[in-house]
Amino acid sequence: MKRIIIFILFMVLPLIGGKISSVLSGDVKYAYSQIIQPEYSPPTMVFPIVWAVLFLLMGYSSWRVYKKCLSKNMNPEYCMRPYGLQLAFNYVWSPIFFGMGAYMLGAWCAVALLAAVIFMTFRFAMVDKLSAWLQVPYIVWIIFACYLSFGVAYLN
DSSP states (O other), X not given: OHHHHXXXXXXXXXXXXXXXHHHHTOOHHHHHXXXXXXXXXXXXXXXXHHHXXXXXXXXXXXXXXXXXXXHTTOOTHHHHHHHHHHHHHHHHHHIIIIISOOHHHHHHHHHHHHHHHHHHHHHHHHHOHHHHHXXXXXXXXXXXXXXXXXXXXXXX
């Protein structure tokens, strides 16, 4: 039973944090509709779908890494700290970008997020290769988010 509860906690933590970040950001749909978008900007409805999938991949990967660290008598903090760092950057990006309307600061936050995710992915790879590979869609999305963020900062 304890294993199931731990698994559920790992799966829902990114989702809950993402939801709180979204609420703290204000009316993101309205803000998104009011800014000049760079080319290739997706429709608003794409974002919650993509983020839900990415958060689930994060949760599953972090659970696998946590579990493998324990089974290998490794300190889970070795991988969980970079995981927490990237979650922190992830959670503050939307309130900065949409809530505050600080587009350039948000763009640089996206760059910091990308660096943190790459760092986390390397740490995950040392423990569990699959968990690292499951972060590739996240890295690709954050690269795209950097493009969009800097594009919005430039155009607005």
